[in-house]
C-alpha cells in the first residue's frame with residue numbers, strides 16, 4: 338500500500354523506483370544508471386527550435402521516455418523540494434483539479450488522494466508520461482480519479498477547473514503568457530486556485546537549453562500574470578506561488 342501523503346513521498350517518492358522499473362520492465366540497477374545520466378542526456382537533446390511546432394515535437398516525440406528518467410531522478414534527489422510543492426498543493430487543490438504538464442505524476446497522485454479533490458485531470462504532451470501516470474494510478478487504485486489527456490482541447494476535460502497545478506512547465510512552452518491566459522480562462526472565476534512556478538533561465542552552465550528566456554516573452558508573461566491573477570499567501574515555498582483570479586469587472 339503506497340501512502341500518498343508527504344511522509345510517503347519523502348519515504349520513496351510514492352514507490353517511484355519500483356513503479357518505473359516495473360513500468361519499463363528494467364532491472365532497478367539499470368534504472369539508477371539511466372536516472373543518473375538523464376539530465377545530461379536531455380541537455381544533449383537540443384530542440385531544433387523553440388517555436389510552437391519545435392517545442393511540441395521536442396516534448397511529444399524527441400524526448401520520448403527520456404523525460405521519465407530525468408524527472409524521476411530529480412524527484413528522488415530533490416525530494417524535500419518536491420515535498421514542499423506537495424504541501425503547497427494541499428492548500429490549493431479542490432474539486433476538479435488540473436495538473437498541466439504533470440510529468441511522472443507525483444503531484445497528480447498526491448492531489449487525487451486528497452478528500453477535497455473530486456478528480457485530477459493530468460494534461461501532458463508526452464505520451465510516455467501519460468501512460469506512466471495512468472499506469473501508476475491503476476497501481477495505487479486511483480484509476481477512477483485520474484484522467485490523462487494530451488492537451489486542453491480534449492473534450493473530456495471540464496470547461497473550468499476548481500484548481501490547477503502548473504509546476505516547472507511555463508518555461509518549457511513557446512509562449513508562456515499565452516499558456517497563462519489559457520489557464521486563467523479555464524479556472525473557476527469564483528474560488529478557483531492556481532499553483533504556479535517558473536524558471537525562465539537556461540542555467541548557469543547552460544544545462545537547460547530548452548528553457549524559454551527571451552526577455553520580451555518573459556515581460557509579457559508577467560504582464561498577463563499581473564492582469565489576470567492575484568497572489569494568495571502560503572507559508573511553504575516562495576518559488577511556488579498560489580493565485581486566485583482577479584475579477585474582470
Ligand SMILES: C[S@@+](CC[C@H](N)C(=O)[O-])C[C@H]1O[C@@H](n2cnc3c(N)ncnc32)[C@H](O)[C@@H]1O
Nearest residue numbers: 396438439440460461462463466504505506509
Ligand atoms: C519539467 S517537466 C515538469 C513535470 C511536473 N510538473 C513536475 O513538476 O515534475 C515539464 C512537463 O511539461 C510537459 N509539457 C511541455 N510542454 C507542454 C505542453 N505544451 N502541453 C502539455 N505539457 C507540456 C512535458 O512533457 C513535461 O512532462
